[in-house]
Amino acid sequence: MTIILKTEKINKYYNNHLVLKSTSLIIRKGEIYIIKGKSGSGKSTFLSIIGGLEYPSKGKVFFENRSFYDLSDNEQSQIRGKSFGFVFQSFQLVPELTVKENIELPISLLNNLDKKLDVNELVNELDISMHLNKKPSYLSGGEQQRVAIARALITCPKILFADEPTGNLDQETSEVVINLLTKLSLRYNISLIIVTHEKGLIKQPHYSYRMIDGVLKMETNDD
Numbered sequence: 001m002t003i004i005l006k007t008e009k010i011n012k013y014y015n016n017h018l019v020l021k022s023t024s025l026i027i028r029k030g031e032i033y034i035i036k037g038k039s040g041s042g043k044s045t046f047l048s049i050i051g052g053l054e055y056p057s058k059g060k061v062f063f064e065n066r067s068f069y070d071l072s073d074n075e076q077s078q079i080r081g082k083s084f085g086f087v088f089q090s091f092q093l094v095p096e097l098t099v100k101e102n103i104e105l106p107i108s109l110l111n112n113l114d115k116k117l118d119v120n121e122l123v124n125e126l127d128i129s130m131h132l133n134k135k136p137s138y139l140s141g142g143e144q145q146r147v148a149i150a151r152a153l154i155t156c157p158k159i160l161f162a163d164e165p166t167g168n169l170d171q172e173t174s175e176v177v178i179n180l181l182t183k184l185s186l187r188y189n190i191s192l193i194i195v196t197h198e199k200g201l202i203k204q205p206h207y208s209y210r211m212i213d214g215v216l217k218m219e220t221n222d223d
């Protein structure tokens with residue numbers, strides 16, 4: 001399987017505190033990766049670094065064989081916009097915009113975008129087509145997260161990064177959201193990286209990792 005993203009011995013210091021230690025990971029096309037670990041272990045920091053949002057203190061991130069943080073700012077933001085999608089615990093929808101405008105926001109911000117998914121198909125899959133003209137505050141947490149997933153997928157990214165996407169949702173809603181994330185990633189051949197505490201949510205084959213005090217360890221698939 002094609003390697004899309006690779007990290008080499010990532011270290012990250014905040015002040016003088018080493019929060020990531022020599023962390024390496026390989027992301028292949030269309031595969032699912034789960035990262036678990038205690039609060040404060042470095043999961044979000046690692047995801048931000050591999051998602052092109054934050055410089056490592058040491059080490060490199062290779063996206064399609066190019067050292068991401070050695071690219072120009074413009075090239076970095078082009079990759080972030082077109083090839084990466086992000087879903088966060090707090091949804092991060094724009095309250096003033098309708099659901100439809102939120103979903104299409106990445107498209108309107110990017111020019112020369114050659115590939116995007118069909119909005120109607122996405123909202124039908126995510127079962128939010130009846131909410132398109134509403135503001136996000138009228139939606140439940142699970143519905144808002146489904147809007148955020150549509151927004152992350154609309155550009156048909158190569159990698160979807162989800163940082164505790166079910167952290168604000170109840171168990172039942174969490175299952176729905178995780179099932180949709182995995183189903184749609186597999187359908188569109190998008191690599192999916194999920195940071196989550198929750199066990200047993202992922203029904204698809206995947207790679208499991210655990211972050212322990214800034215060290216990423218591969219785990220056998222036991223959930």
Ligand SMILES: Nc1ncnc2c1ncn2[C@@H]1O[C@H](COP(=O)(O)OP(=O)(O)O)[C@@H](O)[C@H]1O
Pocket residue numbers: 014015019037038039040041042043044045046
């Ligand atoms: N911007 C920051 N400035 C200083 N310290 C930070 C910053 N972000 C995270 N940290 C620290 O780095 C460590 C790892 O945090 P984080 O990656 O958010 O962990 P997790 O997502 O696993 O809960 C924690 O000790 C946290 O306090």
Ligand SMILES: [Mg+2]
Pocket residue numbers: 043044045163
């Ligand atoms: Mg975190």
